[in-house]
Amino acid sequence: MREARAQVEEKLPHSFTYSCGIHGVHKWIEDYCALPTVAKVIKDHEFIVKKFRNKQFLHAELFRAQRSAELKHLFTSTIVEEDTEKEYERFTPLTLVRKGATRMGSAYDMLVRNMELKEALDKVVTHADYGKRCGIAQRRSGMAAEQVAAETVVARDAYATETGEAAEELRLTIVEMQKQYIALKELVRDENMWDLTQEVIDLLAPLIVFLKDLDSHQAMMGEVYRRCERLTKDVEEGDEGDAGHFSKYGAEDYASLLPLDERQRLQEIGIARWNYLHTPLHSFAYCLNPRLHFIDHFADTEVRQDFHTCAMKFCGGDEDLATEMEVDYTEYPYHFRKR
Incomplete structure (x- = not known):
């Protein structure tokens, strides 16, 4: 898949390619x-x-x-x-x-x-x-x-x-x-065995929900980055929902029936799968998701770099025009809140 993507981008430098989210999350579950x-x-x-x-x-x-x-x-x-x-x-x-x-x-x-x-x-x-x-x-x-x-x-x-x-x-x-x-x-x-079964169900549940959402009729390109980040990043104080869902399993004092070495593998697998699935287009769509306008997207260095990469493609490699696009984007939330 990576090789095919590289060949397409070489022949069509201004086109955008991305991996199938359904396939990526399915392989994540398989791992x-x-x-x-x-x-x-x-x-x-x-x-x-x-x-x-x-x-x-x-x-x-x-x-x-x-x-x-x-x-x-x-x-x-x-x-x-x-x-x-x-x-x-x-x-x-x-x-x-x-x-x-x-x-x-x-x-x-x-x-x-x-x-x-x-x-x-x-x-x-x-x-x-x-x-x-x-x-x-x-x-x-x-x-x-x-x-x-x-x-x-x-x-x-x-x-x-x-x-x-x-x-x-x-x-x-x-x-x-x-x-x-x-x-x-x-x-x-x-x-x-039943207690362990319940733990496996709880472990897989967020990925299954993610898989079903990706396989639905709703537009998910603007949701992929946020969902994957919330599942793979370390637990931070004040996070809600499934933030750091898999990182908590790696703690030695976490009460679990799963062996410690397997629990520590969970986040490693998640990060590896997310790195394989991720493209700059995910970050760009994440920035343009109207439901997430309240987030300071550029506080994340990776998101800002990915946004710039996509902007350069949109602008045909014109650095000044790409920079102007970024400035317009950073001013948009301010005008949105003034309405």
Whole structure:
């Protein structure tokens, strides 16, 4: 991408080029998801989703659990009719969400959905028939453990048309299936795993919001610089919102389940991705964003240099004209406030 941009700018010196913001933020998210602890959390939830979707008993019980008297209120919302203004309750069961191989941000959606279904998942794995229906309690009388371990679930003739995950499930040995469903129950009931999942969700949330905004119909060129700076810069006193969101993780005294070395990598990854994505046009659009007219943009040296770079292109390399443009810009907020 950088090489292509350089070639275009060489042939068209007065044109402006910039990287795709959606792609840049998506790669940013991918880098975070590649951290060992985060990757393990995602893998654990993929395992949960796969097992529940492939086992009809688990899939059906998940819906029954949501309809149960103890949990139904979690999946029931109050609807108000516009004409009559009458209120009524609507039950909306949730389904598991798989992580897509090519869908941007889908790992986050999977984690959020599993958190929403946490109580229902726990109710399923503690069901009285869980062990029996998942093969954990099945033992053939008089059969040695070695024979059980060697026996496989052979269904090649009857299920010759099965492919993918379903076929893989059919070919698992009895012992392997037992181990997997025991591991599934332990995983769903592991509170530490859920606490870590919530931390990963909180970690990725600002980037997912940013990604969705970039993929929307609103103009975002004037927002990119401010949003990226607020996510990557160090925490400053008086900042609000997500300012320094990732830098806080690097502090040794920050209460977190993520290892310190991985937390310290967060801001490094963010800065590297922002440096890769950034072009002078982001700073120029940031200066011209009418919603941010109250900010002293030129207090940031980088923004002022980028503004000058763009002004030189607009003015065909005329230094005097570019300087005059900068002077006009610095006077604009004063006239705006006088109205």
